[in-house]
Amino acid sequence: MASTLEAPAAVEPAAPPRPARRGPVRKVAGQAAALLRRTAAIVALLAVWELAPRAGLVDRTFLPPLSEIVPALWELARDGRLWSNTEASLTRSLTGFALAIVVAVPLGLLIGWYRPVAELLGPLLELFRNTAAIALLPVFILILGIGETSKVAIVLYACTWPILLNTISAVRTVDPTLVKAARSLGLPVPRIFQKVVLPAAVPTVFTGIRLAGATAVLVMIVAEMVGAKEGLGHLINASQQNFAIQDMYAGIIAISVIGLLFNHLLVLIERRFTRGQASVRR
Template identity: 60%
Template structure:
């Protein structure tokens, strides 16, 4: 007697989860065993279990939540503002060749300028408060989104545009029915890159000048030789990055369905 389809689906899902997690579990086992057998110094590289205990203590006291909330608020604010500003700007620049030619030197200059190299400038101009941290996140997120949006518009198949124009549709409908749906995948590539940049740049900024946030937690723990708490902060950042990437992937799939509906 063969198993039913629901059972096969469950077994297939469990097998997939097992395959995806086996390397990660092995990594955590090595992390736990290596300090215990003396491969690394526990004072500088504590066991995974001790890091989990410190992580749980930070959760119980509410300290981790306070730092997490500060970081996610800053990164989301900067990221959202970058998306709102740069996607329309990138669509306009990509649609008009003259604008692309005029702005290309400036875009190339800033895309090759590391955001963290400008952190002292942002801090001098805006202080060490929230404004400078959000501004540096906006700067870091702008270029992946903007450049991918411009490239997406420029890479739309000219035959699609010619075919649409031969049907005498308006420029607005051409943009909505052809240009925008065809640009969605590449735009979301830029958005996902920006999501990663938002976290990395913010954590570095919090390490330099902040009184709360995950970056501050890591630096403070290091200075006070609270090494398990330091690793707990690092793990939290890794989990945060994973959640952001998964959330953006889910959003991309939903927009891809919208693209298919628009084309249909």
């Protein structure tokens, strides 16, 4: 009787092990560690602020501990002075900031795209870009008065330059290969500008807008210190003159928080407009 040989069964390759899922505890721990890394420097600064006056390293008359500033900040918020002054400052700074965007972005696109316009306006831009906005504040007050118009105008002037210069640079640094490819496809100039130049220029334009956002707050505070009856700059200046040191530092903290929130809002808007493009490290 002939013996039959059975073929060995094929051995299936073992499936690669699945990576272990991170448990919720490890996920929360990772998020907490990331938050700690981002806030460690701020926490250290606040700790130094609290401990240095108490240890006698600085005169607590002129730099009170943070624990004495927080009640003053709460009192300003409770009696409404913080909100009324903040509203006045934000109204002025946001108005000038918005007008700067409306003026500087189209002008920057025009100068960056058309060389004759750049050659015509270039010397004038170089003259004014090197003139500090704060140095021109007395001129704005003399011409426009001490009211709201001069304050909005100085913010407009100061915010125009970072937006304008970054917009010009954004248009001029667009990859020429992309422009040549669009022209080879027969696209008209307006379509090339819309489909190629503008999308490539958006990240750099927003860099200028974010710089202008910080400038708007700082210039507004200085302008309010010179001549204003309300605003965070007026609050800080009046508190310093009346030797209300806690209120002065409370106003400074309020300005820092507003600047931080404003910058974060601009980052969110930038991500919305640059979605789908290569992410830029900040």
